[in-house]
Amino acid sequence: MAPGRRGHRPQRTCVQCRAKGDKDGFLRVAGRPGKGWEPDPGAERSGRGFYLCRDTGCVEGFARSIRTPKGSRRFRMGASAASLAEALEEWRERS
Numbered sequence: 866m867a868p869g870r871r872g873h874r875p876q877r878t879c880v881q882c883r884a885k886g887d888k889d890g891f892l893r894v895a896g897r898p899g900k901g902w903e904p905d906p907g908a909e910r911s912g913r914g915f916y917l918c919r920d921t922g923c924v925e926g927f928a929r930s931i932r933t934p935k936g937s938r939r940f941r942m943g944a945s946a947a948s949l950a951e952a953l954e955e956w957r958e959r960s
């Protein structure tokens with residue numbers, strides 16, 4: 866079985882738990898390293914992006930993780946980590 870060849874829908878990978886799946890199951894986070902990151906639920910923004918599972922606690926887990934110096938370094942978020950964590954928690958409460 867050739868990986869990546871099942872169907873033509875784009876597959877995404879959650880940065881928190883490494884689950885793979887259809888992009889509809891993921892929240893996109895868009896931004897630029899060193900500039901800042903924001904939730905991009907409609908996947909409308911250009912530029913760099915990464916993905917988190919919408920429904921499994923990965924958004925909360927990721928937000929908690931980037932509030933720590935270790936997690937912030939791991940994802941190279943720098944000073945924008947805290948504001949992204951806040952934006953993710955707000956998105957979570959609204960959805």
Ligand SMILES: [Zn+2]
Pocket residue numbers: 879880881882883884917918921923
């Ligand atoms: Zn996940």
